């Protein structure tokens with residue numbers, strides 16, 4: 001059976017990129033078809049990414065905080081975790097948001113077509129539903145937003161139910177007694193924080209010489225010191241060379257600086273070594289769209305591919321693979337199709353690890369400033385000197401600002417500490433608006449707050465604070 005639909009804009013994929021593009025295009029008066037292979041909208045972020053991980057991290061933080069209040073005079077008993085209720089709570093959070101998206105699509109008269117979409121020509125896409133029926137979509141413009149999926153390693157028996165990717169870990173099949181996180185990036189560390197709070201003993205192995213390799217060394221040094229109190233073993237400059245699934249556990253062999261001499265037995269292994277784009281899975285070549293060997297689609301600063309009426313956004317156009325980047329790209333692509341002369345040229349795409357403590361950074365890192373030969377100076381305000389941090393038992397952290405030495409402009413900023421992600425907004429806005437140290441230092445920040453640390457770091461830069469611990 002086959003259906004035919006004609007539209008001004010087809011959007012392939014309904015993640016943060018896809019639904020944002022579809023909604024913006026519809027709001028601008030365009031006729032839109034949104035293609036999604038799964039029954040819910042929202043893509044990785046809402047279904048198996050940002051949102052479920054944060055629902056679990058929220059619970060994890062409360063569990064850890066409650067256990068750490070003894071010296072403040074409050075002692076709780078050992079927490080009892082009902083994993084089925086926790087999973088149901090997480091699923092409810094997801095369905096609240098994905099259901100909301102369904103309503104928003106309906107309200108805008110976006111035509112959602114469920115099924116797997118592949119190009120059949122420069123203006124045609126075939127969408128095959130689960131029951132085998134096909135919808136032929138003829139379009140004037142297309143926005144490819146097909147996202148990414150977890151990288152699998154060839155020597156790992158991924159089919160074993162105890163070897164997880166992030167989607168499996170979020171499903172919480174069981175709470176392992178001990179667990180290896182393979183890959184010290186944001187996704188692995190967030191899931192490690194969840195399982196550690198639920199009672200699992202966590203080992204992390206990372207090939208590079210620091211966790212979260214994209215962030216500056218000093219920030220990560222402080223983070224690693226804090227997280228080492230929760231995790232059993234952090235093995236940097238070490239790699240996994242073999243993984244064997246046996247009846248009594250997963251046996252992992254290591255090589256490198258911190259490698260244990262013998263294979264270690266784990267109840268579960270989370271493979272979190274990155275994500276790979278889905279660009280190669282949609283027959284883009286049939287539309288004439290070039291896809292790189294790695295599955296990325298190259299675009300210009302209006303998100304246009306090499307085929308002028310076909311755009312691409314989100315994870316499959318490159319790093320950073322983040323939801324907020326996808327959303328902003330989506331808006332530009334939809335607006336360009338609607339005839340606006342807009343461009344995607346952000347100064348800042350913030351990054352946050354929602355671990356405990358959180359790690360957050362935006363703008364230039366020190367490493368990037370060095371690489372670009374920029375004369376910069378950093379200013380640090382340690383949270384050990386913050387009244388709010390001391391009152392909240394959150395002194396493990398600091399705020400760092402990076403200024404252009406020539407004009408005192410804010411180039412970048414980073415924080416490690418409780419709720420650092422929520423405090424990053426001021427730094428993002430400051431960089432986008434071209435703020436300098438004086439702007440930040442003269443802005444009256446409320447006291448006592450952690451965001452005060454931004455103004456205080458600017459005062460450190462200006463030399464008006466010199467007596468820090």
Ligand code: FAD
Pocket residue numbers: 012013014015016017018035036037038042043044045046048049050051053115116117118145146147148166167187278281282313314315316321322323324325326354
């Ligand atoms: P996706 O969200 O990947 O959506 C693509 C959609 O396209 C999917 O629904 C897929 O089913 C559909 N699709 C693909 N191919 C086809 C096809 N051929 N036909 C039909 N449909 C198709 N980012 C953040 O910014 N903050 C976070 O806190 C954060 N946490 C994360 C936690 C985890 C565990 C993971 C895995 C990711 C996290 N991310 C986070 C990353 C974020 O989820 C992605 O950057 C974001 O979802 C990318 O959006 P997208 O629109 O490009 O694609």
